[in-house]
Amino acid sequence: MFQDFKLVGDRPVAIQVKEYVKRLIIKGALQADQRLPSTREMSGLLQVSRNTVIAAYEGLEDDGFAYAIPGKGSYVAAMVGHLAAENGGTDGPAVWQIDWKARMNEYAVSAVELDRIKQGIRGKKGAISFTSIAPDEHLFDLGDVRRAFMDRMAIEGQVLLNYGYAKGYKPLIDYLMRYMENKGVDLSGKDMLITGGFTEGFDIVLSALRPSARRGAAICENPTHHTAIKNLKLQGFEITGIPMERDGMDVERLEAVLQKQTNRFDLAYLTPSYHNPTGIVMSPAKRSAVMKLMMRYQIPVIEDGFNEELRYSGAHVAPLIATAGQGNGVIYIGSFSKVLFPGLRVGWVLGDRALIDTLESIKRARTIHTSTIDQSILYQYLLNGNFDKYVKKARTEYKRKYELTKACCEAHLPEAQLSGDGGLHLFLTFPTGVNTRQLLEACTEQGVIFTPGDKFFIQEGEGTNTLRLGFSRVTDENIERGIRIIGQQARSFLKAKR
Amino acid sequence: MFQDFKLVGDRPVAIQVKEYVKRLIIKGALQADQRLPSTREMSGLLQVSRNTVIAAYEGLEDDGFAYAIPGKGSYVAAMVGHLAAENGGTDGPAVWQIDWKARMNEYAVSAVELDRIKQGIRGKKGAISFTSIAPDEHLFDLGDVRRAFMDRMAIEGQVLLNYGYAKGYKPLIDYLMRYMENKGVDLSGKDMLITGGFTEGFDIVLSALRPSARRGAAICENPTHHTAIKNLKLQGFEITGIPMERDGMDVERLEAVLQKQTNRFDLAYLTPSYHNPTGIVMSPAKRSAVMKLMMRYQIPVIEDGFNEELRYSGAHVAPLIATAGQGNGVIYIGSFSKVLFPGLRVGWVLGDRALIDTLESIKRARTIHTSTIDQSILYQYLLNGNFDKYVKKARTEYKRKYELTKACCEAHLPEAQLSGDGGLHLFLTFPTGVNTRQLLEACTEQGVIFTPGDKFFIQEGEGTNTLRLGFSRVTDENIERGIRIIGQQARSFLKAKR
Structure with missing residues (x-):
């Protein structure tokens, strides 16, 4: 014992001695309540000064790895990991083992089962x-991103690094509100929550709209974004898919599904532009027909703004939330992840003010707020005109x-x-x-x-x-x-x- | 009508005309299926060229705000927001209004009620x-943070800005694993998940451990961190508080509570160092006693590493997860938010490998991954030796x-x-x-x-x-x-x- 001690580098010797003995205790090489060699003995064993050993032992006591009995010496503290015998009554040393798999609930088990990345x-x-x-x-304009960061840090670095707001970074919210207004959205009665990307926004919305007493019911295009399917399932929604046609979902089928008296849907999830995975842009006629149905049946629409910016010909088709005018039935979730930088985790939820106010509380409870650095880089990048x-x-x-x-x-x-x-x-x-x-x-x-x-x-x-x-x-x-x-x-x- | 049109700045005139007419449609000043003035008329009304009007009308059609009837002209498309009369049978214009408050579930309502910031x-x-x-x-060393960002961007800017991994940024995980090892943690069988701060880590752990079929039961110090109380309540846990004494929780009371046959606790939440709000550091003797009890009753411990770095005298007391040795019963959640920069939303969950693997899937489902920029700035800052x-x-x-x-x-x-x-x-x-x-x-x-x-x-x-x-x-x-x-x-x- 104590023969493999070696001094390295320039760390204080007392700390090296402390760490060495600590490792022996953690490994179980030194047993609970065993007396440590006296400081004099240890000094000889490790070839370090006695004062060094005294300091090391004090450090071990401070750290809770040893305790002193006055007049007797220092003793190894009981490591809980080595106490199984004492507690469980079995022989020999054992460690505290919890069977975590058995403790996981349905949600956790489903999260693993539905995790496509792991079965990728x-x-x-x-x-x-x-x-x-x-x-x-390779398309990333790193220079512009660096400049955006440096610009913003110079303006308010202290603000960026301290706590921000659950709702989001105010300058970015203001910018994105104008951005959405330019897409034709009537902002009256609406507000915005910044999230760590589309997925967080979607999951927060679902967690608020999921019925408490029964399974939820959702309607969406079929096929659709697999992450959305996953999150709907994880939040306990039954999903009714409406088949896709060349110009968007089959509206007749949608109407038939809605007419069935047994169906009461809590929400619809739609991706009207560059739908994932089909890439289809829903035609204006279908948009109008779908929205009329949603309105008639009072079904909230979650609109996925996915890839809206990547249209290669013609102008943008207005998002559904724009065609709803002053109506408050559409929740728009946007993100620049596919257009700009996915590493910056920023998305936004635009919708009715009272709804956003509730979502803000959920966001705060879950993650306090979205990274201010990410939000401020995005804001300054937009402001610098780099986006266009x-x-x-x-x-x-x-x-x-x-x-x-x-x-x-x-x-x-x-x-x-x-x-x-x-x-x-x-x-x-x-x-x-x-x-x-x-x-x-x-x-x-x-x-x-x-x-x-x-x-x-x-x-x-x-x-x-x-x-x-x-x-x-x-x-x-x-x-x-x-x-x-x-x-x-x-x-x-x-x-x-x- | 059309008299308040004014050309401004240097935006293309056709776009200005399009936006102008779009606003009239959104406002309801132009009604659904109303014929727009012919391109010739409109050209005279707005004092712009006829080709400009043609381009503007085409833009409106592309955007879904107008439609053309060949040989007849352009017509205003139906805005769903203005269709209430048609659908609901009431008179006059109305808009689609959902009563969001009525749609919010218990979780959402509780999130608002428990949101102390709003009642701040x-x-x-x-x-x-x-x-x-x-x-x-004012203590923030902004120059070092800037340098950390620039250093990391120079090394792998393209990587930082594209998608990262749900588990976290690998170099940071490796660094923090060593950091925890230096605190005495036995890393065998353990793994780490990076989250957007302590709160996200805590909420993810709770969401996995919350029982599916009944309300959960948690034990914690009383008083304790109010955000933890909030999240436990939001996730449906009944909380049993153990009173605090000068050197940590009342162990006798803890034992009495655990002995009651009716009590079966799903987890304990503990802050052994610089406990919030009392600031108390639990004594080594109490740590050992508490851990023995948790082990005997097989109660998973969530350890809040809060402020561990801010001890003003002596060395660190080892975290509970260190005293558990190779045992897997402790989940440690750490963060530098109080020590370094809360604006960087980074925390870590250290625990049993199988557990972390499940938590990774939940993290992916909720937010894809934590901001890579935040993680990489923190990593490089640590690597540059700025932290100490x-x-x-x-x-x-x-x-x-x-x-x-x-x-x-x-x-x-x-x-x-x-x-x-x-x-x-x-x-x-x-x-x-x-x-x-x-x-x-x-x-x-x-x-x-x-x-x-x-x-x-x-x-x-x-x-x-x-x-x-x-x-x-x-x-x-x-x-x-x-x-x-x-x-x-x-x-x-x-x-x-x-």
Whole structure:
């Protein structure tokens, strides 16, 4: 014992001695209530001065790893981790073990089960991956981001680093309110909450609207954003999906579902522009029809502003919350994550003032407030005029890739029906019978991966013939090569079927 | 109509025309299905070219605010906000109004009711406020923070701005694991999740441990951190408080509570060092006794590492998770918010690996991940060696203020019993009968505010004779003046009582 002590570097010797003995105690090499060598003995054993040992022992006592008995010496304190025998009555040393799996509730178990990232598709090293719809970081204008940070820190660094407000960073809220007003939103009676991205905003809204006494009921496009499906399920909602057509959800089906007397929906979740995963922009006629139905049945609409900024042709279609005028039935959740920088966790919830006031309290209870640094960088970046410049550049680049991907699909995957009016991905539907999970397996062998479409569908077994191709982070060469490989594999699948 | 149109600035004229007409539609000045003036007419009315009007009308159609009937002209699209009459059968224009208050569930209603910030104590302008225990921003070393950001951006700016991992920023996790190991924690079988501060970590842990089928049962010190009380209540826990003594919770009472067969606790929430609000550091003997009980009754312990770094004398007492050795019964939640910068929303949960794996999925479902910028600034700041330097400076300054506050209390408030071994506040207990809410009212009149202590107690009506004095953001002069005023008011209360 005590022979492996070695002095290193320039840390105070007493601290090194203390840490050394502490480690022995933690490991169980020194037992509870065992007497430590006297300071004189220890000084000889470790080859350090006696005063050093005295200081080290005092430190151990301060830290709760030892205790002194006056006139007798220093003793090892009981480590709870080594007390199982004493408490449990079993023999030999044991440690305090809780079976955490058994303690997890339904919510926690579901969170793991529904965690697609953990069951994610992983390609071989060097594989061509169409699974991501994150932005291409090579487009990031790092200089402008740095400048935004430095500008803001110079103006109010002390404010940024101390506590902020649950509702959000005021200058950013004011800016985004104007931004939404420019999209045609009537701001009267409305307010805004800043969140750590779309997902937090969505989860907070659901946690407020989820009925207390029964399971919730939600309506949404089918397929739809898989994270939204996950969060709806986690919050206990039954989901009714409305099939997608070329120009948005099937309105007749929607009306039929709403008319059934047994159905009472707590909310609708809609992505009218660049819908994920289909990329479809809902037509003005359908928007109007859908909104009229939601109004007639008094169903609150959660609008996902996803990718609204990435339209490649024409002007923006107004968000649903704009067409609601002074009405308060739409909750708009926005984020620049797909357009700008996902690493900055900032999103916003725009809606009725009384609602936002409640959501603010929930936000405070959950996370106090969103990172002020993130919010202030985003604000200053917008204020400096970097946003328009960047979006222009990004849009040009993504449009080029979008057209390349589309052309490659048309050339190599003529069997598949394409959808996607913009954004960072295309959605493919194969003839029934082509199972895209099996196709993925074959493609993975060939070094190409993509996202099977079934995970975007509400019911198990739906969409097994679909897939999503995210192209934002794939090089031109790999887009061409990857899609050709998917095409080859798909054709052999189709041949085998016949 | 159309007479108040004015061209401004250098925005394209067609866009100005489009926005102008859009506003008229949103306001309801132009009705649904009303024919817009022909492009020729409008050109004359607004004094702009006909091509400009054509472009503007096309823009309105793209945006969904107008529609064209070939050969007839452009018509105003139906705005859902103006459709109440059509749908509801009532007369005149109305808007879609949802009664959000009626839609809020118990959780949302409780979140508002328990939101102390909204019912916060507000002093007059220029009042001396002892309500905050946030750090003093004048101590912030902004230059070091800027450098940390610039250093990290130079190394991996593209990585920082794209999506990160739910578990956290790897370099920071590695750093904090070593940091905790240096506090004596045995890391075997343990893992770490980065969260947006203590509160998010705590709320995620509670959401996983809350029983599905019944109300949860939690045990904690009484008084305790009011945000923890709030989150426990919000997550449906019944709370059993154990009274505090000078050296930590009353262990006999704890044992008595645990022995009752009817009690089965799902967790204990403990703040062993610089407990909020009392400032007490639990003695090593009590730590050991409490941990033995928790182990015997198999109650998971959530340890709040709050302010651990702000001890003004002696070394650190080891956290409970260190004394648990290889045992997995303690979940440690740490944060530098009170020591460093609350604006950087970063905290960490250290615990059993299987548990952390589940919490990671919950974190992902709620907020995807914590701001990478915040995490990377903190990491680089630590790596650059700024932390030790800053804590030394902050500790010296806060210690001085702590001693000044203590001396002032002893001089001006001799009736009150003081507690607080460190940190950024002191806790005062007056003789029974002195109601500190009434005292606060009297002091507010005199321009001094503080936090009445009752909000830190579990049951309504407890601790009505206590208060918390946060001194971190009060100048020396105001500490002296403010406490003198509280003393004067307290004395007249005590006189009136006799």
